Amino acid sequence: MKHDVIVIGGSYAGMAAALQLLRARKTVLVIDGGQRRNRFASHSHGFLSQDGVNPGEIAKTARSQLERYPTLAWIEDQISGLSGEVDSFSITTATGETHQARRILLATGVADQLPAVKGLAERWGQSVFHCPYCHGYELDQGPVGIIGASPLSTHQAELLTEWGKVTLFSNGAVTVDDLTRGRLEQRGVEIEETLIDRIEGTAEVVLIDGRTQRFAGLFTATRTSPASPLAEALGCALEETPMGIQVRTDAECKTSISGVFACGDVARAPHSVSLAVGNGAMAGAQIHRSLVWPDTIQLDQASLKSP
Incomplete structure (x- = not known):
């Protein structure tokens, strides 16, 4: 089966993006390794309506809401390979499964260097x-x-x-x-x-x-870098920020590789649950637009290339 979108990373940004796509009746596969960045914290603050809630509970509730949509598939696994091009991407998981998609969303988060x-x-x-x-x-x-x-x-x-x-x-x-x-x-x-x-x-x-x-x-002040090497392996342009390295994206969450989008901590700073959710929702909407109007997928790519 070829999915409309494969979301790599099932934390807050990835799930927020998936929700927009599911509500547009797109087929979405989320692949998640289960390593939320804030897994060490017992409470999350500053996220409207969820202030003071255990971040694991926020993630659990969000996933249960996504699972109400019949076009969602979810795999708990790591990615061992990613290749292809717009409308024809192929992902291989650590357990040997292969999945295809028209679009890829990188929501892999970052790792903190203390x-x-x-x-x-x-x-x-x-x-x-x-x-x-x-x-x-x-x-x-x-x-x-x-x-x-x-x-x-x-x-x-x-x-x-x-x-x-x-x-x-x-x-x-x-x-x-x-x-x-x-x-x-x-x-x-x-x-x-x-x-x-x-x-x-x-x-x-x-x-x-x-x-x-x-x-x-x-x-x-930790130094951050993408938690997964996938973006770099794909050839996505990266950029140095005062907080560390992140994937370079434009205002529509597009990376320098056509058909590949990125959102959340891996693509923007500063970092928080609420900001990740907002950016994820934007990414989901922009990916949907690229499926409706395929010609827009090529816009502004040149500006994202590494100098």
Whole structure:
């Protein structure tokens, strides 16, 4: 069977796109490996009508709603191969199955590269975060620590003063020039340049000189990259952003490869559940339009090519 669309990645963006296509009575196959980016978090915030809900429950509810549509197929598997061209794509799964589709949507999400600080990864999504809009309110205006990782860390520190008293740990990863230091100090940010030895307890930063500082929560600026190599293997143009590498798309969610679209964290920043859902809904509508008016699939492709 040839599907109208194969959606690779069944998290929030992928499901939001699939919903638009299913409601247009298109045949949709979702292939998902079950590795949601926010699987470490116990609560999701900032998503209207789902504020404070376990992100796994949001995903479970969304999938159950998709499954009411008879033109949906869902496979829990990994992709081992993807080839073809517009109207004639072929996907092979890790279990050896082959599926065809007229369009491909990459909603694979991203992987986070955390600073190499002992104890940080174990607390990721629980007391160490990246998005203040998702997790800042619950810290109840308590002290906030920023684990330096990139130039974005100073931006994080300045912004997070809206949620509590901030300490920025440069940790050898962030250089604070005089202009930035003045701006941070004006916002009341304390700058700690002693290196971090480890993270303990809920959110306790232990420095190499033995001092321990306790916080309501910690934030860090991760570097992201596509969670799957499929986009690069297909030849889709990638681009560098302050947050990491993402698939280059246009306003209609098209990639540089005709018939291949991308949405969600893998194709846009900043990242959150609500933004992923919105972008996924847009991608689904644009893919449907490309099926109705095939000539539009070629528009603006040249502008997406790597320079």
